Amino acid sequence: MNHQYDVVIVGSGMVGASLSLLLQHAMDQGLNVALIDEHEIKQHGAQQPSFDDRSTALSLGTKRILSELNIWQSIASQACAIEHIQVSQQGQFGRVRLHAKDEGVEALGYVVPNRVIGQVLSQSLLQQSRLTRFTPAKVVSYEMAADSAVVHIEHAGQNLTINTALLVLADGANSMGCQQLGITQKRHDYQQKAVICNLSLDGNHEQWAYERFTLGGPLALLPVQGNRYALVWCMEKSEADALMGVSESAFNARLQDVIGFDKGRIIKSGERALYPLLLSQAQEQVRSHVVVLGNAAHGLHPVAGQGFNLALRDTKVLVKSIEQTLTQLGQDQLGRIQHLLAYQQAQQQDQTLTIGMSHYLPTSFTQSGTLWSILRGVGLSAMDMIPVAKTVFARQAMGLVGAAQPWQP
Structure with a gap:
């Protein structure tokens, strides 16, 4: 037909x-x-x-x-x-901060x-x-x-x-x-994978999104409803595979070392997923x-x-x-x-x-x-x-x- x-x-x-x-x-x-x-x-x-x-x-x-x-x-x-965005590199000087108010818009995204x-x-x-x-x-x-x-x-x-x-x-x-x-x-294969999950921290995200670059790969924290973050953490494939197998407490501790404590302490991380980049x-x-x-x-x-x-x-x-x-x-x-x-x-x-x-x-x-x-x-x-x-x-x-x-x- x-x-x-x-x-x-x-x-x-x-x-x-x-x-x-x-x-x-x-x-x-x-x-x-x-x-x-x-x-x-x-x-x-x-x-x-x-x-x-x-x-x-x-x-x-x-x-x-x-x-x-x-x-x-x-x-x-x-x-x-997203009312604010901060882009920085781990352990080094230099950062960019964007604010919706400065751009005359209701939100950056x-x-x-x-x-x-x-x-x-x-x-x-x-x-x-x-x-x-x-x-x-x-x-x-x-x-x-x-x-x-x-x-x-x-x-x-x-x-x-x-x-x-x-x-x-x-x-x-x-x-x-x-x-x-x-x-x-x-x-182009970046030879990396992204570990993705939701996070709860004991601090209020106040509509901030963070993009932190590390030598191992970039990490993003995106604010979501319920005062949680969506995590996108990029790293070498073998490291990502290994991280998928660790306990929640070990995962949280590793992540806390990377993001620091200025955003609060991680109290819970959700189910992790893995995606090739x-x-x-x-x-x-x-x-x-x-x-x-x-x-x-x-x-x-x-x-x-x-x-x-x-x-x-x-x-x-x-x-x-x-x-x-x-x-x-x-x-x-x-x-x-x-x-x-x-x-x-x-x-x-x-x-x-x-x-x-x-x-x-x-x-x-x-x-x-x-x-x-x-x-x-x-x-x-x-x-x-x-x-x-x-x-x-x-x-x-x-x-x-x-x-x-x-x-x-």
């Missing part, structure tokens, strides 16, 4: 779901959109695997996009505002559990009456036709062929779509009738918490491109390579800056030696004392950059 759609999105994780919602206005104007995922979209209960117990740091720019989608109000009650984001996105997807959902469905294969992309799927006991003017691959870092279409991904970049983000989005396009080191935020800005700009193509050029131009290249060009600077910051910060801070330490300390101190430099850094961290703008702060 054959089906024809204007846009087909593969993947209903945070990026694919957001794209579906951002296309609502275009769907109201007649755009025909389908969403494919191997997991069933549920209003309650078990969610898509990307909606796990981790927390995500949402930039202010991301919060504003979610507000535009009318879903932020459903997230806000379980979001913890927000920390939200993935499961909360997942539940709200899933509920919103189920309310989209114009969206066709093939879930759960198994993608069997992809192919390119002369003027479309083709997806073969198994759904509800049937073999279906779906033709589309624009195929969006938002199916994760190990994208099967990229593999089958020959879109290669360049990968890679930088992955699709060597083609666009080709005729195909766009690669989200982690399939670029999977970032978690040091600056920019992965989903950058992906959502990409998504916003892609939707602008689709709407502009439909309005100014007509539906038959959808998916043409010249328009997709224009979308990619519009996001190139944002991607280059964000990926560069997420890559070079952790690698430069693991360089040992007195000279490196002095240079890092001088750099941090200079940024902290120069308002213009600090504001540029803050706006990048807040996601108030790129073609997804303009927004008022």
Whole structure:
């Protein structure tokens, strides 16, 4: 059985779901959109695997996009505002402190559990009456036709062929779509893993987020609801594996040595999880009738918490491109390579800056030696004392950059 759609999105994780919602206005104007995922979209209960117990740091720019989608109000009650950020290096001088008040904004960002984001996105997807959902469905294969992309799927006991003017691959870092279409991904293995868990300290976090660089790898403490922190602790693979096996008291003692006592004493740490750290970049983000989005396009080191935020800005700009193509050029131009290249060009600077910051910060801070330490300390101190430099850094961290703008702060 054959089906024809204007846009087909593969993947209903945070990026694919957001794209579906951002296309609502275009769907109201007649755009025909389908969403494919191997997991069933549920209003309650078990969610898509990307909606796990981790927390995500949402930039202010991301919060504003979610507000535009009318879903932020459903997230806000379980979001913890980041009002202050401190970036420092362990045992050395130099630090940068950012304050929402100094930047004239209500918060620098927000920390939200993935499961909360997942539940709200899933509920919103189920309310989209114009969206066709093939879930759960198994993608069997992809192919390119002369003027479309083709997806073969198994759904509800049937073999279906779906033709589309624009195929969006938002199916994760190990994208099967990229593999089958020959879109290669360049990968850099940091030879590290991140230990992730929630922490309770006996002090009040007062909406502070901390990024501490150590020679072993960066460590982040993000404030979450209930006066807790979400910990992301990066270190060599063997060290991380060993740390997963120690008792809670031994883990807490080791961590306390790294973070010090100025934030309080650790009284409890939750269940630990382990994630390998890679930088992955699709060597083609666009080709005729195909766009690669989200982690399939670029999977970032978690040091600056920019992965989903950058992906959502990409998504916003892609939707602008689709709407502009439909309005100014007509539906038959959808998916043409010249328009997709224009979308990619519009996001190139944002991607280059964000990926560069997420890559070079952790690698430069693991360089040992007195000279490196002095240079890092001088750099941090200079940024902290120069308002213009600090504001540029803050706006990048807040996601108030790129073609997804303009927004008022």
